[in-house]
Amino acid sequence: MTKVRNVVIAGLGGQGVLKASDILAGAAFLAGFDVKKSELHGMSQRGGSVSSDVRFGDRVLSPMVPTGEADLLLVLEETQVDINRYVLRPGGCLIGPDVLASQPLKKRKSLNVALLGAASTVLDIPEEHWLASMRTHLAEKLHAMNEQAFALGRAAARRGAPASLS
Amino acid sequence: MNSDRQLLNGDEAVALGALHAGVRLGTGYPGTPSTEILETLDQLGGKAQWSPNEKVALEVGIGVAFAGARALVTMKHVGLNVAADPLFTAAYTDVEGGLVVVSADDPGMASSQNEQDNRRLARAAAVPMLEPADSQEAYDFTRLAFELSERWKIPILLRLTTRVCHAKTVVHPRAPEEGLPEPNFLRDIPARVMIPAFAKPAHRRLRAKLAEIAAWNEAEGPVRHETGGTELGILSTGVSAVHAREAAPGASHLSIGMTYPLPMERLRSFAQSVDRLVVIEEGDPVLVEDLRAAGIPVEGKPEAFRFGELDVARVRRILERDNTPEPVPPRGKPPELCPGCAHRGVFEALRDLDCIVSGDIGCYTLGVLPPFSAMDTCVCMGASIGVGLGLRHVLPEEQARRVVSVIGDSTFVHSGITGIAEMVYNPPPTGHLVLILDNGTTAMTGLQEHPGTGRALDHSPTHKMDFAALARAMGVQNVHVVQTNDKKLSMKDLISDLLARPELSLVVAQQPCVLAAPKIRVYDRAAAAELRAEACAAVADD
Ligand SMILES: Cc1ncc(C[n+]2csc(CCOP(=O)(O)OP(=O)(O)O)c2C)c(N)n1
Ligand code: SF4
Numbered sequence: 001m002t003k004v005r006n007v008v009i010a011g012l013g014g015q016g017v018l019k020a021s022d023i024l025a026g027a028a029f030l031a032g033f034d035v036k037k038s039e040l041h042g043m044s045q046r047g048g049s050v051s052s053d054v055r056f057g058d059r060v061l062s063p064m065v066p067t068g069e070a071d072l073l074l075v076l077e078e079t080q081v082d083i084n085r086y087v088l089r090p091g092g093c094l095i096g097p098d099v100l101a102s103q104p105l106k107k108r109k110s111l112n113v114a115l116l117g118a119a120s121t122v123l124d125i126p127e128e129h130w131l132a133s134m135r136t137h138l139a140e141k142l143h144a145m146n147e148q149a150f151a152l153g154r155a156a157a158r159r160g161a162p163a164s165l166s
Numbered sequence: 167m168n169s170d171r172q173l174l175n176g177d178e179a180v181a182l183g184a185l186h187a188g189v190r191l192g193t194g195y196p197g198t199p200s201t202e203i204l205e206t207l208d209q210l211g212g213k214a215q216w217s218p219n220e221k222v223a224l225e226v227g228i229g230v231a232f233a234g235a236r237a238l239v240t241m242k243h244v245g246l247n248v249a250a251d252p253l254f255t256a257a258y259t260d261v262e263g264g265l266v267v268v269s270a271d272d273p274g275m276a277s278s279q280n281e282q283d284n285r286r287l288a289r290a291a292a293v294p295m296l297e298p299a300d301s302q303e304a305y306d307f308t309r310l311a312f313e314l315s316e317r318w319k320i321p322i323l324l325r326l327t328t329r330v331c332h333a334k335t336v337v338h339p340r341a342p343e344e345g346l347p348e349p350n351f352l353r354d355i356p357a358r359v360m361i362p363a364f365a366k367p368a369h370r371r372l373r374a375k376l377a378e379i380a381a382w383n384e385a386e387g388p389v390r391h392e393t394g395g396t397e398l399g400i401l402s403t404g405v406s407a408v409h410a411r412e413a414a415p416g417a418s419h420l421s422i423g424m425t426y427p428l429p430m431e432r433l434r435s436f437a438q439s440v441d442r443l444v445v446i447e448e449g450d451p452v453l454v455e456d457l458r459a460a461g462i463p464v465e466g467k468p469e470a471f472r473f474g475e476l477d478v479a480r481v482r483r484i485l486e487r488d489n490t491p492e493p494v495p496p497r498g499k500p501p502e503l504c505p506g507c508a509h510r511g512v513f514e515a516l517r518d519l520d521c522i523v524s525g526d527i528g529c530y531t532l533g534v535l536p537p538f539s540a541m542d543t544c545v546c547m548g549a550s551i552g553v554g555l556g557l558r559h560v561l562p563e564e565q566a567r568r569v570v571s572v573i574g575d576s577t578f579v580h581s582g583i584t585g586i587a588e589m590v591y592n593p594p595p596t597g598h599l600v601l602i603l604d605n606g607t608t609a610m611t612g613l614q615e616h617p618g619t620g621r622a623l624d625h626s627p628t629h630k631m632d633f634a635a636l637a638r639a640m641g642v643q644n645v646h647v648v649q650t651n652d653k654k655l656s657m658k659d660l661i662s663d664l665l666a667r668p669e670l671s672l673v674v675a676q677q678p679c680v681l682a683a684p685k686i687r688v689y690d691r692a693a694a695a696e697l698r699a700e701a702c703a704a705v706a707d708d
Contacts, residue, residue, distance in 0.1 A: 013501065025334055029173040036300075037173075038333035040276035046532065049498025061412035063300070063333035063405070066478040067495070083496035 004057035005123065006065040010084040011076030013047050016112035019137060020074070021052035023116055024123075026133035028056035031125045038063035049080060051087075074119050076111055093122055095157070103156045110149035113138075117153025174337045176330035179301035180238075180268060181206035183308030186342040187264070190235035190349065191215070193223040195580065196611040197242030198277040199331035200270030204240055205614075208624050216614060216623045219547075219580040220245035224252045224267065231261035231321075232358060235349040236312050243271040243284050244546065248581070253321065254291045258368040260319035260357035263349070264312035267293075270326045273448045274475035279527060279546065281473070283449035288323050288426040292372055294379050295323040295426040296388075297404040301335040303388075307423060309340075310388065318375045319357075325425075327448065329405040329475065380427035388423030389432065398485070399440030401433065401457075401464070403447055406476050410446045413481040425453070430460050437462045444485060448476050503532050508605050508650045508677035512572070513538035515657040519665070521570045522561075524554030526582075528574035529609045529679070547577050551585025551600055558594035566596040567665055573600065576608035576616040578633065589670055590641035597669040599661065600642075602633055604674050607682040625685075627693045637672040644669055650677035 007024060011017040018039060025037035039052035053065040070087040075096045088094060097111065099118045105111060113134065120130050131147065138146050174182065180203050184192060192207045192214035194200065204214040217223035220241040230237035241249060246269045253267065269287070272278040288295035296311055298304040304326065311322040356364045390407065398417040402410040407421035420436045422429065437443045437457075444465045445454050454466035467484045470492070474480075483492070503509055513533035516523050517540040525531060525541035526549060534541035543553050554571035561569065573582045582602075589598055608614040615621040620630025637645045644664060648655050657675070664671040678686055 012499065022334075025173060029336070034336060035173060036333055036335045038329055040274075040328065040332070046501035046504055046529070047499070048501030051498075060335075061408040062478050063329055063335065063408070064477050066412075067493070079499070083498055086493075086495060 004055050004060055005072075006070045006089075007054045007072045007074065007119070007123070008051055008065055008070045008084065008087045009054070009074045009076070010049070010051035010080050011112075012080065013050050015050075015076045016109075017050045017052055017076060020076070020112040020116055021054050023113070023130070023133045023137050024054045024119070025056070026137060027125045027129040028054070030129040030132055033057060034060045036060045036063040049083065051084060072119060072122060074115055076115060095119055095122075099160055100153065100156050102159065103152055105149060105152065107145060107149070110142075110146050113146045114149040114153035114156075117150035117155075118157035120150070120154055121157045170338055172337045172339065173334050174301045174305075175202065175332055175334045176298065176301050176304040176326055177202035177270075177332075178206045179304035179337050180240075180308045180324065180326070181210060181212070182337070182339060183305040184236075184238045184266070184312075185210050185212045186339060187309045187312040188236055188343045188346040189238045189312070190263070191226070191230050192238040192240065193217050193226045194240035194268075195220045195223055195245055196576075196608050196614040197245050197270065198611055199272060199328045200240045200242045200245075200268060200326070201611045201614065202331070203238075203268060204623060207238070214623055216616060218617050220249040221252060224249040224256070227265055227267070228252060228256050228259075228261070230349075231263040231265035231315075232259075233349040233351060234262040234347060236264040236266075236346070238266050238268070238308075240268040241270070242278065243269055243282055244278065244280065245269070246284055246287055247282075248547075250287065250291070253287075253293065255360050255365075256321050257291050257293050258360055258365055258372055260354060260371075261315060261321060262319065262352065264315035265321040266308065266311040266315060266324055267321055268324045268326060270328070270331050271449070272328050274328065276328050279544070281449065283452060284323070284325055285425060285452045286450065288325070289452075292376060293321050293323050293426075294376070294424060295325050296423055297325045297425050298330055298423070299403075299405050299407045299421065300330065300333065301337045303423065304330060305337050305339060307388070309343075314379070314382075318379055320372070320375050320379075325404070327404055327475075333405075376427050379424075380429070383424045383427060383429040384431055387429050389429070390419070390421045390423075391436075392419045394418045396439065397441050399436060399443045400485075401436065401443060401445045401453065403453065406446045406448055406481070409476055409478050409481045412478045414485055428453075428456055430462075433457060434460070434462050437464065446476065446481055446484065500535065501532065502535065503529065504680055506680045508675070508679065509533060509603055510538075511650050511657055512601065512603060512675055513540040515661055516540040516570060516572070518658055519662055520568065521661070521665075522557060522565060522568045524550045524557060524569060524571045526550035526571075526573040526577050527610070528577055528603075529605075530572065530574055530603050533572070541572070548573070548581025548585060550577075551582055552588060554600070555585070555589055555592070555594060555598060558596055558598050563596060566594065569598070570661065570665070571598065571600045573602055574608075574610075575602060575604040575606070575618045575633070576614070578602050579617050579631065583636070586637060586640050586642065586672070593670055595668065597667055597671065599664050600672045601661075602672065602674045604633065604676045605679040605682065606676070606686060607679050609679045609682065613679070613682045613685065621689055625689045625692075633674050634672075642670045642672045644671040645674075646671070647674045647676065650675045
């Protein structure tokens with residue numbers, strides 16, 4: 001792979017957007033890619049919009065996903081879908097919370113991880129690295145719950161329209 | 167964090183670099199985007215502590231360096247204004263141990279009250295400045311900064327920006343430094359006592375050091391040079407360097423790591439090697455001005471790009487001389503005070519009483535937004551008290567009586583105490599009222615401890631400052647400590663009663679931040695358990 005993959009994760013403060021991007025960046029890192037991840041944070045705990053950029057590939061330059069060049073936009077909160085759509089490239093893939101419509105989550109806290117499960121079906125990162133990254137970024141007592149959420153998101157995305165990236 | 171390949175953000179990389187450089191003490195005051203440096207240093211096993219403000223943090227760092235040990239001092243860009251007094255004269259002194267001062271600038275103001283460009287302060291203070299582009303350089307330059315600082319006995323500024331601090335990139339650390347000398351006091355009065363007789367030669371020494379450092383920067387300073395086409399050359403610094411490489415892969419690129427003093431001859435020969443030389447820099451046109459002053463013709467960016475961060479798209483626009491209006495991204499949801507936040511009740515009262523609110527900086531600044539719209543001024547940390555007094559001194563009596571200064575607990579310690587000294591020394595005829603919103607943490611920057619919490623940076627117990635006793639001792643007439651969530655308390659009645667008196671009043675309104683409260687309970691339990699264990703051990707030893 002020579003192309004850089006551009007992913008933007010968006011949502012509201014407190015939803016775990018930054019945690020999700022840490023897990024994704026960590027998984028790409030474990031898979032051996034060059035990785036850059038960046039976001040603006042500082043006031044995110046107070047419910048405002050948050051988004052985080054993750055880029056990986058052979059060599060990544062800017063840490064920010066250029067507007068209109070995101071391959072994948074992952075949105076944790078329905079109201080944040082429209083305001084973030086502009087980051088996607090033409091033909092880019094959007095995954096929102098509705099991907100879980102057929103299979104609602106038991107714990108809303110693990111929404112971020114469930115959506116990563118959905119994202120994992122379109123990103124070229126082996127599952128073992130996702131799981132390993134989750135283990136380093138999430139509290140141990142939540143591992144089982146998060147692994148279930150990840151599997152659920154993965155299954156839901158596979159059942160829904162088969163998303164793929166060209 | 168010792169494996170040979172790590173994914174770190176710039177703050178973590180600075181902490182690791184400092185640790186590997188053998189730093190003895192890290193000091194600082196929280197401020198986005200610099201806060202995680204000291205927190206990481208602590209987590210990695212280094213010694214790190216929060217100071218009440220940046221000036222004190224730097225002074226402690228200077229003491230460490232005078233003792234022959236390495237010191238790291240961290241702050242956000244506006245913190246360097248607070249620390250400017252010690253910085254400007256520390257530059258004249260000879261430091262024995264390395265003294266590295268981190269200024270984390272925030273172009274675009276993701277979380278700041280201004281977007282000042284501290285490359286200007288490096289020039290004004292005559293302190294060399296290194297500017298990393300990513301976490302690897304943040305790590306490398308931190309280590310380099312300590313070496314340069316000791317070689318020339320001069321403080322070094324490490325300027326980070328938000329996209330360096332808060333971007334994770336891959337870092338390959340090197341073996342930690344070993345065999346550093348133990349701290350030891352060596353008397354050197356002319357190098358450290360800046361009375362005019364010693365400061366005059368010291369200023370000359372400083373300029374001589376800078377000339378030597380400039381020569382070093384010419385010969386072996388950190389630069390990245392990629393030769394491409396000769397049509398376009400791009401000179402860039404900091405994170406702009408990677409934006410520029412992505413925006414113009416075919417151009418020739420020169421990025422410089424030490425941006426003061428500049429390697430001017432290197433820049434001149436780069437300029438001569440290309441037909442068109444464009445400087446890509448965030449913020450003020452600092453390099454453009456320096457290069458032009460040295461007679462090197464360069465193209466800068468249009469004024470519109472002084473504002474905000476750069477990114478790949480904006481760099482393309484600069485290069486293409488595209489001055490069509492930039493697209494405005496859709497507005498996100500603004501932050502608001504958390505549900506249950508203690509600040510809410512106070513701002514409801516201030517709004518209902520139609521107070522003129524001299525505000526300050528912290529989570530509570532969000533009291534300016536609806537549904538409260540209860541803040542009328544906010545300038546810099548600590549300003550609430552002085553500005554409130556100024557309003558009181560000159561406004562007509564009916565308005566003056568409505569003026570209230572509102573300040574957070576961390577901000578009060580940072581720079582509110584001198585405001586109280588002013589208040590008791592020059593009381594306005596109508597008196598004044600100061601509200602300390604004591605939520606037991608520095609919430610704004612992510613829940614750091616401060617001298618009023620009774621816990622140190624690592625959350626272990628330490629002395630707790632008593633705001634009420636302090637205010638009484640300073641001469642404030644009416645001092646009240648209230649629990650904001652006390653059902654029997656009417657904040658409105660209390661405030662209107664105090665406003666009716668031509669006296670000086672201070673209210674400490676306590677209630678823990680809802681995000682901090684569960685953590686505080688954990689720290690308190692741990693501290694109590696420790697005390698119990700100590701007591702039992704003492705009994706067992708009896
Ligand atoms: C000179 C300076 N240093 C640091 C900051 C960053 N900063 C802004 S507000 C603040 C403190 C907020 O704490 P507090 O006053 O307790 O209010 P809270 O956020 O807890 O409500 C800090 C550290 C700043 N703006 N200026
Ligand atoms: S983080 Fe704490 S102080 Fe800040 S808004 Fe939330 S509850 Fe209030």
